[in-house]
C-alpha cells in the first residue's frame with residue numbers, strides 16, 4: 001500500500017526543513033512518486049505550505065507547550081508535532097480527533113513509546129488551552145510580527161526600518177497567503193482570447209492580469225501543465241511581474257539581446273516572442289544544467305533565435321563588448337519577493353547573504369554596461385524588495401557611470417494602478433499592493 005497524505009507531507013517537510021530542499025521541487029518529486037488522489041494531493045500541499053508559512057509561530061506554540069527544548073526534540077517528531085499543530089490551529093476542516101490520532105500514528109511509526117505519549121500529550125494540552133497557546137505575549141511590534149506571520153526577526157526589523165510597521169505587517173501577512181498562478185500567452189502560437197477560451201473549456205477559471213499585456217491569471221490551476229495547449233507551447237508559467245521585464249524592454253525585431261542570467265529562460269523566451277522570433281538572443285548562465293531548461297523551453301515555445309552559452313556574469317567576456325542592442329541583467333538575488341511561492345526562503349535566507357549578493361549584482365552590472373552598444377537599452381531586474389539590491393545598486397551605478405540614465409517606462413504598462421515611478425524609469429512591486437511577486441525593474445540607456 002502507498003503512503004498516506006500525512007506520511008508524504010512528513011517526508012516532504014523533512015526534505016525541506018532538514019535537507020534544505022526547495023518546496024516546489026520536493027513536492028513535485030514526492031507527489032510524482034506516490035499516486036495520491038486529487039483531494040489527498042491538495043491536503044499534502046496545504047499541510048506542507050501551511051507548516052512552512054507558519055513555522056516560527058508553530059515553534060513558539062511548541063516552546064510554550066513542551067518542557068523539552070525544541071532543539072532536543074528528534075527532528076522527525078518535531079515535524080510530526082508541527083503538522084499536528086498546523087491542523088489543530090490553522091485548518092478548520094480537520095476534526096481535532098483526526099489531527100491528534102493521525103499525528104500519534106506517525107509518531108508510532110517513527111518514534112518509540114515515550115515519543116508517542118509526548119506527541120499525544122502536547123496536542124491534547126493545546127486543544128484544552130487553545131486560546132492560551134495561540135496568544136502572542138510580546139510587547140515589541142517586531143517580535144509580534146515575527147511570530148504572528150513567521151518571518152525571521154532580522155527580516156522584520158529590516159523592513160520596519162525601510163517601510164514602517166504597518167507596511168511590514170501587511171506585507172508579511174500577504175506573504176502567507178497562497179498566490180494565484182500566472183501564465184504568459186505565447187503570441188507566436190495563439191492569442192489571449194483563443195487561449196482563454198480553450199482553458200475555459202477545460203474548466204479553468206481564467207482572467208486578465210493587471211499590468212502585463214500577455215499575462216493571464218488562472219484561479220484553479222491544478223494539472224494545467226497536462227493540457228495539450230501547454231505541451232504545444234501556447235503558454236509559459238510566469239508571474240506577471242516577471243513578464244513585465246520583456247514588456248518594458250520591448251526590443252525591436254532583428255535586434256541582438258544579451259541575457260546574462262537567463263535560466264530557465266522565462267525572459268529570454270518572452271523577448272524572442274516580442275521580437276517575433278527574428279533577431280538574436282544570447283542566453284547565458286553560470287550553470288550548464290540550467291541552460292538545458294532554457295533550450296527545452298525555447299523548443300516547446302517554438303523560438304529558435306536563442307543561443308545558449310555558459311558564462312560567469314561576474315567575469316568580463318571580451319568578445320561581447322559593444323555587441324548588444326539590449327542587455328538584460330536579471331540578477332541572482334535574495335528572492336525576498338517570492339516568499340508567497342517559496343516560504344522556505346524565510347528560513348534559509350540569511351541577512352549576510354544580501355551583502356554578498358549585492359557584490360555579485362554590481363559586478364554583473366558593471367560587465368553588462370560594456371556589452372551594450374551606445375544608444376542601447378540595459379534592463380536590471382530582481383525578484384526582491386531589498387533596496388540594497390535594487391535602487392541602491394542603480395543609484396550607485398548611475399553615480400559611477402555618467403553616460404547612463406534611466407528611461408521613462410510610462411507607456412509600457414497596461415495599467416498604472418499604484419505605480420508612481422514609471423516616469424522615473426523603474427518600478428518596485430510588492431505582493432500586498434500589486435498582487436504580484438515582489439519585483440524590481442529599471443530601464444537604462446547608454447548615451448555615449
Ligand SMILES: C[S@@+](CC[C@H](N)C(=O)[O-])C[C@H]1O[C@@H](n2cnc3c(N)ncnc32)[C@H](O)[C@@H]1O
Nearest residue numbers: 261262263264265266267285286312313330332
Ligand atoms: C533570477 S534567475 C534568472 C531567471 C531568468 N532570467 C528567467 O527569466 O527565467 C538568476 C539566474 O542567475 C544565474 N546566476 C547566478 N550567478 C550567476 C553568475 N555569476 N553569472 C551568470 N549567471 C548567474 C542563476 O543560475 C539563475 O539561473
